[in-house]
Amino acid sequence: MKPITWGALLGLAVVLVFLLSIRLGSVDLSTGEVFAALLGEGDINARRIVVELRAPRALMAILVGGGLSLSGAVFQALLRNPLAEPYILGISGGAATGAVLALAMGLAASLSWALPAAAFAGALLAIVLVLRVATAADDRVDVRVLLLAGVVVGAFFAACISFVLSISDARTMRSAVLWMMGSLAGSDWRTVLMVTLYTLPAAIALLGLARPLNLLLIGEETAGYLGANVERVKRIAYVLASLLTAAGVAATGVIGFVGLIVPHSIRLLVGADYRVLLPLSFLAGAVFLTLADVVARTVMSPAEVPIGVITAFVGVPLFLLLLRRSIGAGTGIGA
């Protein structure tokens, strides 16, 4: 299939999974009731369920799934490492440290925005720290140093979390563990708006970096010869992909696998041209996370399965299947 066909199919799929997501839930609503609710008619409780609960949650899944997948694809190009994913450079650790501190200090109890704000601040701290270390020697970003610094900073934050939790009471520990498992349950229109304000500009800017990212894959030196401002591209790509991840983490906690599996799957399907890979990764990530969330909140209703469990249980077998097939077809997985 041509990339444009893939794009059209995935675009259509985003709309379909959105509709599916507002159609299905713990409470049985008919298709008619859901449409009536969308038009502001019908039973008040059905309207609340569809408009206040399901719709913002579906949109959040689209934004965060797309954002994670896109930033995963960018990190894989930037670090020239197929293992790269949005959290590889310590962002999840920084965000979780911020969140756990907000919980342990009791800030989260008095101010509802303290938890996402602290998580976002922690993620920003990790981003700045890693970038400073990676550029310490000279002004150039050495991606090997970036990778190493990110992994080490992540490990440091993990130790911070363990320490804070070990001196916290059981309630803080429970809240922190719930947060770190990731969930879209807290999505309301206000958080959707906040995440949109971060995701859309960052995503559009990253899509604009597709051509220089293609050049980077050939090698930094060659990319320089071919007219790319390599240092600038690396910095912008790193900061934007990180911000995209940070916004998602702050709103929904750490949701794994999306940023690793989705871009690789798309790469296996359409090849490594970033002009195609980036937009398709966004769309596929949106579809994948929205579907995973539908499963997460219906399969054991009324209880919810942590969404990270679903992304792994569904994503990993699917990905392994794709991987096996591609080996037969001779497509490379390398970034």
Add this chain to the structure above:
Amino acid sequence: MRCSATWFLVATLVGCDTFSGQQVLSGADEPEASGTSYPVQLVDAAGTTHTFESAPRRIVSLVPSATEALLAMALANQLVGRTDYDRMPELAGLPSVGGGLRPNLEILVSLDLDLVIRFAGDSDLATAERLTQLGIRHFAVQPDGIEDVLTIIGDLGRIMGASDAADVVLLEIRDALDDVARRVAELPKPRVVYLLGGDPPWVAGPGTYIDELMTVAGGRNVFDDLDPLYAPVSMEALLDRDLDLILLSDGLTPPSPLAHVQSAVLPASVEIPGPGLGRAARDIARLIHPGAFDSGPQ
């Protein structure tokens, strides 16, 4: 329903149905205004002031101790949902809203509620916010200690228009606590620890409900110097505290280094800070001071 002659004039002005409906007031559907006069104004454990114009008719309690308090006041008919942790037979037929923390909001909305009883504190701040957005009234409770439990029972009694029933429950609890306190008053205080499981084991520190029960029951919590409410402690610290008795949470066995110390397992119901707290205090006191319960009532 028949309109009585005395009401005839007024009834024809307002409509007979209205008044036949009002007669239900003294019926089974709505609790009698016994000891409660509406509006009722209360401050909940989250510091929010609530005004109740009438008794809520459809409620869900996310907090087991509040659920038990409502059942003890014979208000099971007002409960229209339960959590996965409520296993009481009275609630078996009700739809579940999931856990007490992060309950399923869709189901809560679909139940058309007048009131949700929820946990105060930061364990589940998101739920409180969402309930407000969805226009569902929520009352926060924090069942940490014995006094908190008594407050919850009294508050729920007022909210539900069942203050008399609440008073009966409270009186029973106070009698049981007084009885236990009287029996152990003159006795020496054995050194007791309460293990909640885990490796290293978690223990109950000061300010916890379990610590209070142990104290009422005439024991001394050897970890009354602990800082957070509950915390894991090392086996060395446990050995060092020179224990007389180990109380174990339901399903636990004593850790092998402590095998030489006398131990007893308590039923899980003891750990729910609710209307059963009088019984829980007596159960614990019987283990600490078996001799004190040889004579007298119960």
